[in-house]
Amino acid sequence: MFGSVLLAALPVVIVTGLVSYVAYAPWFGQAYPAHVGWLRLPYFTWPTRPIWLYRLNQGLHVGLGLVLIPVVLAKLWSVAPRLWAWPPARSLAQVLERLSLLSLVGGILFEIVTGVLDIQYWYAFPFDFYTAHYFGGWVFTGAFLAHVTIKLPKLVRALRSRSLRRELRTSRADTRPEPPDPDGLVAAEPAPATLSRRGALAVVGGGSTLIAVMVAGQSIGGTARRVALLAPRGGYRDTPEDFPINQTAAAAAIMPADIGSGWRLTLTSGTRTVQLERPQLLAMAQHTAALPIACVEGWSTMQTWTGVRLRDLAALVGAGHPSSAHVRSLQRGGAFNQATLQPNQIRAPDALLALKVNGTDLPLDHGYPARVIVPALPGVHNTKWVRSIDFRDS
Amino acid sequence: MRHRLAVIKNFYGAAPLHLLALAVCFALAGYATSQTLSAPHWPWIFVWFAGAVIGHDLVAFPLYALADRSLVRALRALHRSPAPTPPLVSAVNHVRLPALGAGLLLLLFLPVIIQRGRPSYTDATGRTQQDYLGHWWLVTAILFAVSAVVYALRLGRALHHRRAPGDDPTPL
Incomplete structure (x- = not known):
């Protein structure tokens, strides 16, 4: 079974x-x-x-x-x-x-x-x-x-x-030991049953259900996250201001000087380069999309992001049909301070360089001044604290 | 042909499909293992792999089997000493099941409950692990409370049945 x-x-x-x-x-x-x-x-x-x-x-x-x-x-x-x-x-x-x-x-x-x-x-x-x-x-x-x-x-x-239906109707009092088997798994002198067979199934099913209740909320988010009392990303309620991250700005060693008024987004394609300040990005056509951050570790959170479409940024630097986009973070170390996007992940209408989340500026831990958010992309490839995007043609 | 198969079966002890399945198993294991040999600290992967088996089969399993056996014996001894009649409702599963649930959660979420890996947890989440111990106690309390309520209900029902004339007083 x-x-x-x-x-x-x-x-x-x-x-x-x-x-x-x-x-x-x-x-x-x-x-x-x-x-x-x-x-x-x-x-x-x-x-x-x-x-x-x-x-x-x-x-x-x-x-x-x-x-x-x-x-x-x-x-x-x-x-x-x-x-x-x-x-x-x-x-x-x-x-x-x-x-x-x-x-x-x-x-x-x-x-x-x-x-x-x-x-x-x-x-x-x-x-x-x-x-x-x-x-x-x-x-x-x-x-x-x-x-x-x-x-x-x-x-x-x-x-x-055995008939499953019959076992589900058999109480503990009516539970009899298995006949001896060739593998020797049946006890030679079994003690009286303390649990029926349906009880044993219920115990295991109950254990699985208990774990499901404890962890499902970290993938569902919102109020359900509160119920997931023991999940590594559970036990508290999601709010538009407080939802999970995968790395703090402090851990990524993002300096205030990096993200102040001197911050520029550098877009490159071949030999062309364009630099944009945050107000210039905000002045471009803004697009809003509800997209999840979904981590390889199983937790996820759905939020509403606003920013500039990646394909608009590609057009701005004259990249017609880029075969990839290489995004770099201000973060200096770490395995995930950069990510390369596929062509469909640049073209998707909801693929954004997000400047805001839930109507307000990105919190620092969520990647201020700008972060990538692409539909269905593994969470960690949605680069935060973006420094540059290089649109490449193969 | 049939004779040859029988010879193989006699020598090997099982059908050729058995050997084929195991050959695939060992080939995959060998190839996957060879891929890890360039990884830093790779010998530790083997140590942990073996440790997982030893930890379960020779440590965890005997411990929880012993704990369960002790519980069943202790409850039986408790009932046997003063009262000659068996209990109306056996308490064993009402202790065993919440304990099993609480133990399972403790085992699974031990790192956050006892605050191991604190720096990397805070770096990743921006939060602390302080609430988890309290959460675990809360869930444990709920499990035992629900179990106690169900026990009380079953006991009440059993007493009611026993008082009714002509009823069989055998325990549930």
């Missing part, structure tokens, strides 16, 4: 993880890990519609991943007696299969541990999270495929051996 839930849900977690890698446009050298060999989906242009695409993708990857933890623990609990089976293996096949279980169990636990620590910013491990989580995911995926291939007939037999 737990196995069939994992069989249906884990592929969603795996695929959304791989899709997220493509969403970072790795061909611009801006996805982590930088080199993955053959271990990736075929590249495709990440779309700008629907605007909630990346929000949904990461909400599923992180949210579903967390919700499945009780199911994984229950699954491991249900097969724990096999760990001590003696002799450990009776044939070459069993030796190899038990080795593959190290990849399977180690893989899922490693992905859970690194993922859970990463979304809470506790980098207790010395290695790079992206490298470990990405390749750890592949180790698990291989073992998962093998395990499903080998065990699928057994899963079908087990599901058929």
